[in-house]
Amino acid sequence: MRGQPSILHLDMDAFYASVEQAAKPSLRGKPVIVGGLGPRGVVATASYEARRFGVHSAMPMGQARRLSPHAAFLVPRFAVYREISERVMALLARLSPLVEPLSLDEAFVDLAAGPDPPASAEAARRVGEELRARILAATALTGSVGLAGSKMLAKIASEQAKPDGLRLIEPGTERALLAPMPVRTLPGVGPATAETLRRAGLSTVGEAAEAGEDELLRLLGRAHGHAVYAMALALDDRAVVPDRDAKSISVEDTFDTDVTDRARVRYEVARLADRCVERLRSAGRSGRTVVLKVRRYDFTTLTRSETLRGPTDDPAVVAEAAGRLLEGVDTTAGVRLLGVGVSGLADFTQEDLFAQAVPHEPSPAAPAAVATEATPERRWLPGLDVTHSRYGPGWIQGSGVGRVTVRFEHPGSPPGRARTFLLDDRELTHSAPLPLVPDARRSTGRPPDCALS
Incomplete structure (x- = not known):
């Protein structure tokens, strides 16, 4: 353990949902849920207002709709999240060359390796507070900071600081702090x-x-x-490792007793596929190869893989591929461990999102080639940016029954008015997102003493 709390962990608060609230003035202070909107969609991030109704990440979207029916349900805009993440990571790089990103919204920083290492706990606290202020000024978003003498404790501290706070664990208090916590707290x-x-x-x-x-x-x-x-015992000597470039993302579970029921095995594989995609999306990646890992009753371990035609972050696609791989594995004697992973990683693109968000069936009245080319530009998914030749920039609030509803506002404007158009209105087109306005500080409207995490 270090003698000074020189490891910093930053975790942006409800990142995807907070970005959407900052970009869409009418949603500030209201429940916002970001994720896949299809029948098998899952929640990527829920705003703190939505969490009060019991909504959380990785929850099936259908359940989230039942818990918070009046929330705004939006598709992710990964290009926007990546751009804001780059701003935040640039601020972290000013503190130290040792920055270990864990996902778009989370990272460790080794302050002891920086140009001005903190000589005391109070100095480390000042660094953390200054960082939070800079992030707010640069992005209009809030982040929670944990400071401690190890990575494990810095992450625990940032969880306790949420939302929009800072927690420093003083050297010498680590074991007393950990003692009453559940064992699940440990990595x-x-x-x-x-x-x-x-x-x-x-x-x-x-x-x-x-x-x-x-x-x-x-x-x-x-x-x-x-x-x-x-x-x-609060002993954790893991170093902060910069420039991590994961070759794969995977999850696995070990069962207390061997699983022999084939239906249960299929269910566990599907569940693992959803968890794997959750991590994939959290890291801002997509992947091309699906890997299934099976450890049988006798500890023999089998791996099977399938390479897709292109990178995906669709839980249904990953689950189906893992299911196909399972069909070639004999599990009748019992399974001790199952794992699902994705390799061949690639960055998200907006085109990936369009391609996977809604399956497309060409209209019978139109040639297939024409329908395929025209559809992506005229697909009205909630949350995406548009502009109208008369009313200006806005975002899609919803669509159906041949119409699309748009709320005309942008990050620097007051809450705007919603208008409804026919789906084929040629004055309405998709557009590039407008940048967040730093002056929209504390734009999510959360009270600073909110106890949710």
């Missing part, structure tokens, strides 16, 4: 590990530490048990 402790510890009477980090290393090795195995014991 690498998932549902299966937590359940194993719970059955042994170990529900909190403090109880895991008191059990001793030998007991954790017995329960979890040598490598995992040693790692959990070290983290329970």
Whole structure:
């Protein structure tokens, strides 16, 4: 452990939803849910106003609509999120050459490697507060900052600071802070590990530490048990690694008892595919190759892969590919572990979003080639930017029954009026997003003492 809280963790607050609130004045202070709007869509990010109704990321969009029916449901605009992320990462790079991005909205910074390393906890706090102010001025958005002597504790601190806050863990207080927390707080402790510890009477980090290393090795195995014991003692010497370029993104689950039921195996593969895509989207990536990992009852491990025609971030596409791969694997004797991953990663593009958001069926009345070429420009997805030759810039509020509703406003304007047009109105066209206005500070309208995270 470091003697100074010189590792900083930044996590932007409800990033995608906050960007949309800052860009769309009529949505400030109101529930906003960003994600896939199709029948198998999932929530990418929910604003804090929507979270009060129980909506959270990775939730099926249908469930989110039931919990918060009056929210604004928008498709993601990844090109906008990437541009704002680049602004934020540039501010972090001014603090230190060691910046480790985890996704578009989250990163670690090693302040000790910077040009002006903090010599005290108070100096580190000033750095964190100045960073938050600069981010607000540059993006009109808020971020939460955690400061500690290790990556694990800095991330825990930023979670406690949410939203729009800063938390510093003083050196020497780490174990007392961790002791009452649930074991799931520790990195690498998932549902299966937590359940194993719970059955042994170990529900909190403090109880895991008191059990001793030998007991954790017995329960979890040598490598995992040693790692959990070290983290329970607040020991984490992982370095901040800059320029991480992940070759793949994957998730996996180990089951307490071997799974033999084929329907259960199929269900778990589909669930893992959704979680994998959630991580893929959080990292701002798409991928071309789907990988299935199966560890059988006898610890033999099989991997199968399928390369798609192009990169995707569609959970349905990934789930279907993983399901096809599963059909070639015999699981009748029992499965101990399942994993789904995506490799061959690529950056998101707006064209990827259009191509995957809504399946297209050419009109029977039009030649297929003409319909395919014309459709992307006339697809009215909620949240996308448009402009009208008479009314100016706005965004799509919704469409249906041959009409599209547009709210005419932009980041620097007051809340605008909504107007409805025919779908084939040639005065209405898609347009490039307008930049966020830094003066729209605290544009999400959240009270600073909001207790949600």
